Amino acid sequence: MAQRQVLLIEDEPHIAEAIRFILGRAGWQVMLETNGGEALARIAGLRPEAVILDLMLPGRSGLEILTDLRADPGLAATPVLMLTARGQARDREAAEQAGATAFLAKPFANADLVAALEALAGAGAANGAAAAVAAPGRR
């Protein structure tokens, strides 16, 4: 059985390493991208089942990446789990508007991360439903 792929876009090396370990144990193959500017090209090249996107990236904010992703007809259906800072309600609002599929606040419990990703990818895997997953954010 082919491993399920998730692309992690995160610039903090220690957080990225922990996420990689946690999801690896849960049966995911985790690809890492640390540069916000390269994120879109990586998504287009890898076509991962889901994307975990940090809101605060150097060079290019997660919001900009998400906006462009949703505007690209070929990639718009990709489920995106957005990592936001706890207590930053404004960030979350902005991410919601930009079209995030789900959120996880930092710091998070490891089990919550796995559960959030499973829920997200589960919904996306029901193929035709993929477009609907992206839809809630496009209000």
Place this chain on the structure above:
Amino acid sequence: MARSALTGTRIRERRTALHVKQADLARGVGISAAYLNLIEHNRRRVGDDLLETLARALGVEPVALSEGAEAVLFDGLREAAAGAEKAGPELERIEEFVGRFPGWAAVLADRQARVGALERVVEGYAERMAQDPFLLDNLHEVLSAVTSLRSTAAILAETEDIEPEWRSRFLRTMAEESLRLSGTAESLVGYLDEMETAETGLAAPLEQLETWLAGRDWHLAELETGAPPAPEALIEGVPELASAAARELALAHVARAAAEARALPLAAFSDALVELGPEPGLLAARFGVPVGMVFRRLATLPPGLPGRVPAGLVACDGSGTLTLRRPVPGFAPPRFGAACPLWPLYEALARPSQPVRAVIDVAGRLPARFLAYAWCAQHPVGGFDGPVLREAMMLLLPAPPGREGTERAVGSSCRICPRAGCPGRREPSILPER
């Protein structure tokens, strides 16, 4: 405390001045003498109709008998009543209360005003904290360190069969992140110390002015009428303008804003904005006013005005010292100390009367792009032998969509800017470089 301005008291004063007997006046307006007596002692409220009849009988305008100068006191008491959480006070007996206990009533109204003022100050501080780029960056650092500490610690605690290499790797992570956390805490403490010192300096009055303006969405609606109040009247009793220096700044600001409101009337300016778009050069030419005036007007329009776009503004004098800072989300000018030398503002300062336009990319918690317009005006004061004063301004409007790659990389201030290898860097950053 003598209070003779209550409605009942005024009726009584006017009646005795005219040498009219209480009974005669009562009969004249169709009420009993006893009832008029209660009114005159502020024990009964006077309805509008009766007030008019009484005023006619006494040969004065009704307004001369009504609350008048006491209106502020009554407003304060009603406000206090509205804010009461428990069962409300006897609003219908408010005049009696003021008549019988003028001192206590004044104290209550005074307290109410003070509470309102303090609430606004607290709001101002909260707003300021939410915009401080250094605090935001530090918060991000703390959060990142805590996030990786929490996840890593949980991995170590919960994964029983963890390989030795992974274990030592994660232990190293914990050591590094702990160091980072204590480093961040140290710089935070240093910053707060420094901030306290700076608060007493020149920045404080400007900040008071800005807090006041921010509380009003930067728009002074009073100035848009045909007969605006005097600047002194507009800032009277404003709690945010605590210092004399801040009031001085506020007077100058209000006077300028009044001139701008006259030269660029809201309706006509809005029409021009819709037609021409927010291009300050074109707008200045259309109205025949200086470019700086259009900058300031664009940054202080009321929310919801047709054609308005969110606009930030910074102004500086010839020394580069910031003299006005109107932030927008994504752009937080430094609260004290010098700003980023790469701002188009300073390019304009060095090239007076020449337009500067650039798309800038502001380093911060979230990178943000803006379309910046900058302009520097020269004011010769004191004739040919006097100094020539310069004032530069930079207007920040939403950037056009899409990244060009030609944006100018700028920051807020070197100390809190994370840009690595910046050619304009003046001093090291206290943030980790990115």
